[in-house]
Amino acid sequence: MIPLKEAVLLGMYDAFEKWVEEDLACKKGCATCCTQNVVITAVEGELIHRFIREHEKREWFAAKFQKKAKTRRPELTTNGFAASCLEGNDVEPDSYGSGEPCPFLEKDCCSIYEVRPFSCRCFASTAVCRPGVPALIGETYLSASTAVMQIIEHLGQGEFLGNMLDVLLALCGVSENRKYYKLLPASMADQGLANVVKALPLPGFLLLEEDMEIVAPLLESIFSTKVGDRTIEDILNNK
Numbered sequence: 346m347i348p349l350k351e352a353v354l355l356g357m358y359d360a361f362e363k364w365v366e367e368d369l370a371c372k373k374g375c376a377t378c379c380t381q382n383v384v385i386t387a388v389e390g391e392l393i394h395r396f397i398r399e400h401e402k403r404e405w406f407a408a409k410f411q412k413k414a415k416t417r418r419p420e421l422t423t424n425g426f427a428a429s430c431l432e433g434n435d436v437e438p439d440s441y442g443s444g445e446p447c448p449f450l451e452k453d454c455c456s457i458y459e460v461r462p463f464s465c466r467c468f469a470s471t472a473v474c475r476p477g478v479p480a481l482i483g484e485t486y487l488s489a490s491t492a493v494m495q496i497i498e499h500l501g502q503g504e505f506l507g508n509m510l511d512v513l514l515a516l517c518g519v520s521e522n523r524k525y526y527k528l529l530p531a532s533m534a535d536q537g538l539a540n541v542v543k544a545l546p547l548p549g550f551l552l553l554e555e556d557m558e559i560v561a562p563l564l565e566s567i568f569s570t571k572v573g574d575r576t577i578e579d580i581l582n583n584k
């Protein structure tokens with residue numbers, strides 16, 4: 346049985362996938378967007394580590410980190426950014442990854458597809474991206490994805506948040522993953538720990554009134570999803 350937080354995360358992924366109505370250009374084998382600029386929380390990282398352990402992929406996983414580019418510590422998490430905006434500050438969204446290809450990309454397909462994090466699940470475009478032509482997506486879709494990202498951060502509050510590769514490295518310190526330590530280049534797990542910050546609780550959503558008609562059903566669907574005998578809303582509220 347998977348831990349409660351991971352089950353809640355899977356419930357959110359599922360609700361988001363059912364909500365998406367856009368006619369997207371994203372297809373298997375299209376992967377210009379698969380870079381090392383992906384942000385995750387510890388819960389998302391734990392799901393990936395579980396996949397690595399269950400598929401006996403420890404050596405494979407360690408080898409992936411030979412391709413890790415330089416990353417940095419986030420200055421603001423999504424909820425930190427939202428809190429600052431709600432206080433009326435003029436802030437820019439943060440980026441702490443690299444445009445280098447994601448090491449989990451193999452033959453233009455994601456090798457951890459079933460456990461890929463939310464940043465990868467929501468990144469989409471209505472026209473095929475090409476070098477110099479970035480993803481094209483509506484504002485409401487972006488607001489909805491940001492809202493879901495905020496709920497995911499809330500779920501993992503107090504735990505690691507950062508670049509995907511840094512969070513995965515930092516989680517190598519957890520007892521189930523300790524076997525990876527000796528497979529990784531010395532000091533790499535420490536590098537991960539130095540580059541992660543703590544996830545924050547939800548300060549409120551950054552949703553415009555005009556987005557609500559489309560985004561509210563998604564939020565309702567997430568909050569009313571049952572995990573065991575409780576809804577995600579009750580779990581998030583510790584009821």
Ligand code: SF4
Nearest residue numbers: 371375377378469474
């Ligand atoms: S976001 Fe762009 S590069 Fe990524 S799958 Fe969609 S169309 Fe392809």
Ligand code: SF4
Nearest residue numbers: 379447449450455465
């Ligand atoms: S984890 Fe998978 S979907 Fe996400 S960037 Fe890497 S290869 Fe792409």
